Amino acid sequence: MKKLKIFADGSCLKNPGPGGYCSIITDGEKKAIIKGSEKNSTNNRMELTAVIKALESLKKSPYEIELYTDSNYVVNGINSWLEKWIKNNWKTSSGKPVENQDLWKKLYELLQKHKVKAFWIKGHSGHPENEYCDKIAKQEALKVKDEKK
Numbered sequence: 001m002k003k004l005k006i007f008a009d010g011s012c013l014k015n016p017g018p019g020g021y022c023s024i025i026t027d028g029e030k031k032a033i034i035k036g037s038e039k040n041s042t043n044n045r046m047e048l049t050a051v052i053k054a055l056e057s058l059k060k061s062p063y064e065i066e067l068y069t070d071s072n073y074v075v076n077g078i079n080s081w082l083e084k085w086i087k088n089n090w091k092t093s094s095g096k097p098v099e100n101q102d103l104w105k106k107l108y109e110l111l112q113k114h115k116v117k118a119f120w121i122k123g124h125s126g127h128p129e130n131e132y133c134d135k136i137a138k139q140e141a142l143k144v145k146d147e148k149k
Contacts, residue, residue, distance in 0.1 A: 001062055001063065001064045001115065002027065002060075002063050002064070003027070003028075003063065003064045003065075003066070004025055004026065004027055004058075004063045004064070004065050004066075005025075005026050005027075005028075005065070005066045005067075005068065006023055006024070006025050006026075006051070006054045006055075006065055006066070006067045006068070007023065007024040007026075007068045007069070007129035007130055007132075007133050008021070008022070008023040008024075008047070008050035008051045008054055008067065008068070008069045008071075008074070008133060009021070009022055009023075009047070009050055009069065009070060009071075009123075009130060009133035009134045009137050010022075010043060010044075010045070010046025010047035010048070010049060010050045010071070010137055011043070011046060011134065011137035011138045011140070011141050012041055012042055012043040012045075012046055012141065013138075013141050013142070013145055015042050015043050016040055016041060016042045017040065017041070017141075017145075018037065018038075018039055018040070018041070018141045018142070018144045018145040019037060019038050019040075019041030019042065019043070019045065019046040019049075019140075019141050019144075020035070020036070020037040020038075020046060020136070020137040020138060020139065020140025020141035020142070020143070020144070021034075021035065021036055021037070021046045021047075021049045021050035021053065021137050021140065022034065022035040022050060022132070022133040022134075022135075022136035022137040022140065023035075023050045023051065023053060023054035023133065024129050024132065024133060025054055025057065025058070032057065033136070034050075034053045034054050034057055035136050035137070035140050036049075036053065036140060037140040037141055037143055037144045038144065039144045039147070042100075044071070044073050044099070044100055045100055045103060046137065046141075047069065047071040047073060047074050048073075048074060048077075048100060048103040048104070048107060049103065050069075050133070050137070051067060051069070051074060051107060052103060052106055052107050052110060055107070055110040055111070055113075055114070055116075056110065058113075058114070061113040061114055062113055062114045062115060063114045063115070064114070064115045065114050065115065065116045065117070066117055066119060067116055067117065067118045067119065068118075068119050068121050068127075068129070068130065069118065069119075069120065069121070069130075070120065070121055070122060070123030070124075070130055070134075071120075072120055074118060075118040075119065075120045077104065077107075078107075078111065078116065078118040079117070079118050082104065082107075082108055082111075085098050085104070086108070090104075090105075
């Protein structure tokens, strides 16, 4: 199984507000950058979207993927919560509906095609790919903030 690393980050200028995302996909030699924005979103939605868009861009499968993000929400969701949510009919352990369920369902579907392990990296700690994704995600959010309404 071919191995890839994905670095992903999302940004929101207000929460909710204009949002942007960025992912870097690399096999160690080549890199692809996935980026975009939404006029009205949240930090968590942009973090999830960064991962979803990266996985959607992979035309071949399966891959063994190491996913790096500064979002504990995404890491815990992938590594721990998703299976429990599905067993609980998309309810949290407290019985409330899972937030961002539409994105989690889409992400779950994409995760079935690959072997993905998510790793948390501290944001704003000098990690080159994370810093780059953070910068681009903010730029993407600013683009839609500045568009005429």
